Amino acid sequence: xxxxxxxxxxxxxxxxxxxxxxxxxxxxxxxxxxxxxxxxxxxxxxxxxxxxxxxxxxxxxxxxxxxxxxxxxxxxxxxxxxxxxxxxxxxxxxxxxxxxxxxxxxxxxxxxxxxxxxxxxxxxxxxxxxxxxxxxxxxxxxxxxxxxxxxxxxxxxxxxxxxxxxxxxxxxxxxxxxxxxxxxxxxxxxxxxxxxxxxxxxxxxxxxxxxxxxxxxxxxxxxxxxxxxxxxxxxxxxxxxxxxxxxxxxxxxxxxxxxxxxxxxxxxxxxxxxxxxxxxxxxxxxxxxxxxxxxxxxxxxxxxxxxxxxxxxxxxxxxxxxxxxxxxxxxxxxxxxxxxxxxxxxxxxxxxxxxxxxxxxxxxxxxxxxxxxxxxxxxxxxxxxxxxxxxxxxxxxxxxxxxxxxxxxxxxxxxxxxxxx
Amino acid sequence: xxxxxxxxxxxxxxxxxxxxxxxxxxxxxxxxxxxxxxxxxxxxxxxxxxxxxxxxxxxxxxxxxxxxxxxxxxxxxxxxxxxxxxxxxxxxxxxxxxxxxxxxxxxxxxxxxxxxxxxxxxxxxxxxxxxxxxxxxxxxxxxxxxxxxxxxxxxxxxxxxxxxxxxxxxxxxxxxxxxxxxxxxxxxxxxxxxxxxxxxxxxxxxxxxxxxxxxxxxxxxxxxxxxxxxxxxxxxxxxxxxxxxxxxxxxxxxxxxxxxxxxxxxxxxxxxxxxxxxxxxxxxxxxxxxxxxxxxxxxxxxxxxxxxxxxxxxxxxxxxxxxxxxxxxxxxxxxxxxxxxxxxxxxxxxxxxxxxxxxxxxxxxxxxxxxxxxxxxxxxxxxxxxxxxxxxxxxxxxxxxxxxxxxxxxxxxxxxxxxxx
Numbered sequence: 046x047x048x049x050x051x052x053x054x055x056x057x058x059x060x061x062x063x064x065x066x067x068x069x070x071x072x073x074x075x076x077x078x079x080x081x082x083x084x085x086x087x088x089x090x091x092x093x094x095x096x097x098x099x100x101x102x103x104x105x106x107x108x109x110x111x112x113x114x115x116x117x118x119x120x121x122x123x124x125x126x127x128x129x130x131x132x133x134x135x136x137x138x139x140x141x142x143x144x145x146x147x148x149x150x151x152x153x154x155x156x157x158x159x160x161x162x163x164x165x166x167x168x169x170x171x172x173x174x175x176x177x178x179x180x181x182x183x184x185x186x187x188x189x190x191x192x193x194x195x196x197x198x199x200x201x202x203x204x205x206x207x208x209x210x211x212x213x214x215x216x217x218x219x220x221x222x223x224x225x226x227x228x229x230x231x232x233x234x235x236x237x238x239x240x241x242x243x244x245x246x247x248x249x250x251x252x253x254x255x256x257x258x259x260x261x262x263x264x265x266x267x268x269x270x271x272x273x274x275x276x277x278x279x280x281x282x283x284x285x286x287x288x289x290x291x292x293x294x295x296x297x298x299x300x301x302x303x304x305x306x307x308x309x310x311x312x313x314x315x316x317x318x319x320x321x322x323x324x325x326x327x328x329x330x331x332x333x334x335x336x337x338x339x340x341x342x343x344x345x346x347x348x349x350x351x352x353x354x355x356x357x358x359x360x361x362x363x364x365x366x367x368x369x370x371x372x373x374x375x376x377x378x379x380x381x382x383x384x385x386x387x388x389x390x391x392x393x394x395x396x397x398x399x400x401x402x403x404x405x406x407x408x409x410x411x412x413x414x415x416x417x418x419x420x421x422x423x424x425x426x427x428x429x430x431x432x433x434x435x436x437x438x439x440x441x442x443x444x445x446x447x448x449x450x451x452x453x454x455x456x457x458x459x460x461x462x463x464x465x466x
Numbered sequence: 467x468x469x470x471x472x473x474x475x476x477x478x479x480x481x482x483x484x485x486x487x488x489x490x491x492x493x494x495x496x497x498x499x500x501x502x503x504x505x506x507x508x509x510x511x512x513x514x515x516x517x518x519x520x521x522x523x524x525x526x527x528x529x530x531x532x533x534x535x536x537x538x539x540x541x542x543x544x545x546x547x548x549x550x551x552x553x554x555x556x557x558x559x560x561x562x563x564x565x566x567x568x569x570x571x572x573x574x575x576x577x578x579x580x581x582x583x584x585x586x587x588x589x590x591x592x593x594x595x596x597x598x599x600x601x602x603x604x605x606x607x608x609x610x611x612x613x614x615x616x617x618x619x620x621x622x623x624x625x626x627x628x629x630x631x632x633x634x635x636x637x638x639x640x641x642x643x644x645x646x647x648x649x650x651x652x653x654x655x656x657x658x659x660x661x662x663x664x665x666x667x668x669x670x671x672x673x674x675x676x677x678x679x680x681x682x683x684x685x686x687x688x689x690x691x692x693x694x695x696x697x698x699x700x701x702x703x704x705x706x707x708x709x710x711x712x713x714x715x716x717x718x719x720x721x722x723x724x725x726x727x728x729x730x731x732x733x734x735x736x737x738x739x740x741x742x743x744x745x746x747x748x749x750x751x752x753x754x755x756x757x758x759x760x761x762x763x764x765x766x767x768x769x770x771x772x773x774x775x776x777x778x779x780x781x782x783x784x785x786x787x788x789x790x791x792x793x794x795x796x797x798x799x800x801x802x803x804x805x806x807x808x809x810x811x812x813x814x815x816x817x818x819x820x821x822x823x824x825x826x827x828x829x830x831x832x833x834x835x836x837x838x839x840x841x842x843x844x845x846x847x848x849x850x851x852x853x854x855x856x857x858x859x860x861x862x863x864x865x866x867x868x869x870x871x872x873x874x875x876x877x878x879x880x881x882x883x884x885x886x887x
Contacts, residue, residue: 112753235690269656314739317781326700332533360738
């Protein structure tokens, strides 16, 4: 296999929502409450919902900007590359990066729709959330069939409504749903209660995978109040490592053996150690803690029901068979600051040095297709899905870095980011 | 090499302090304030200091007990194996386990002496802390020359006094000092301030390694209020992973290039991924965050100045060269619940399958000897330090599990443990 022959599916990217997105999807009676994108006096744009302002954090929309300009301050659409928010430009950016498929997490509603869960008027909140899902599925993903894995947002405040929404969007072909990596941090019950059982049941029934994205508890790891932002950025995967243990020791996986989870942006190099550590704890401590995995090891349950993904991960590639070759997926993270766009194939290819072709296929697309029920080949021939074929049709896309200036109020402390609403 | 030929040095064990320990080491004028071990009506024993009770947590003194009896409730000396608190029995337990050298962290003063830092009378606190160090160095370690790596406790509330104490105990041959893995959690300045510079300077001057033990911020990872204790137990290394990043992005290592740290009970299997992640963050984010490692990578600085250790770590052994073969040390964790006593050699030997002899020697003792400035061979011939030789002289030690009953008030929730004072 050559680098040009890879078929790439990314299971973690992000959409920056465009203005007017609710117009076609929200019933007339709710038009008044629809979130609106407004421009502030300082030139930034924010979404306005129930009187609250939701900024787009600069660091989350930096594709195509020089790294010197990254920052935590709010930003506006015209400071971003169009592919952040325009579906047609997004597909061209995917082509230029040789990526055939992408799953996009939301921006202003937060990673699993926390914003809507804070709605004062829960009926309005549910209407807006459904309109969001319809826009995401029908308009964003629907504009280019076979190019996007749709991802639903759940109405977190009502497990039965969550189940209903999972079933409603599944009927439209959406088989992935975002959820919080630690619901207790959002003031909901934890994984350890049976509160979420209607939701888990619906996901299990519908073959819908539950995606836990780092930061979806609205909390990031801040070691110290004066820690530089590098600590927070580099420790983001810790968020998911903790969630993985929390989930594994909870009743969820054992109670719903057909339910699958995906750990988004969590990396994979820590997983062999995680397996060892979980099994070690089980072996030594279960006689008094009472945990029972019914003749299996915690790592076996984790392997079978939890899908993982990486951006660039040399240690994880070395130990890929300990991670589990049938559960590793890959991501681009466009347009966030960790993204490898527009040279994702080149970066990935370096990591894949020495990996056999059949394993490359699993890692780059086959695992994602199976676990997320996504089939780009139903829409275009496989040979039209390769890095080479996609890049050929995007030869005119300008991927050069483009400066858009730096604001005076740049913020670089971890505590700046966590003060976000 | 056979299993019997290994020479084993453990850099993380624990002493449960015996009654009367302060008598010989505290000046007359402070005898009134010395911590005392007292028996409570419920049969447990606690240390009493400035009117506060400090229990011995059962889980921290379980060597030789059946795992079914482990628990979080307080315990008493007569419920423990004598080796927990009696130096002569401790050495016999080391012999029975084939271990020639051991570094012991404190129990009731907490891992880096947090208790003494809470002293209302700081003069008394300093006197008690010095007496503790003298007892530890002269009596606990001094009873068996060549068998223990002494470990000092620092008076955390005064960086100049810390420096003085580091120099005082270094003159007595103690070249390791315990410190908090996150001082801000103890309401002191973080690694990112220059507050600790006198302490770092003294350690650097004296060739004293700074040991950061998991839990030395008096905080453990609790994901959710109803999480079972297994989550907390299995996530203990996360504590140290966060501390490692916090330290690495702080000025400390770069400002004091001769200063060495040891991550105690942190495991090693996560370290190759950690290296990748830190370098990735540096490469992508430093243009705007301003971090500068002067032509080196963060992982290089981390490798050179931070020593790591493990109990049993298959993933870490597979990637030992990515971890760094000259910085890996090993631990028994006697008498805590994670300890492999009395079959540590057997457990370790399994992990070492396929590792060449010269690397085994580094991992089992040579690295520990160099980084902790410890030389058992100055006191006995090398051939008397092997697993075989030590076990031969302890053939009469009964290592069978012994039941000591279970209390009615057993506690198994993570939140039970963190409610500790």
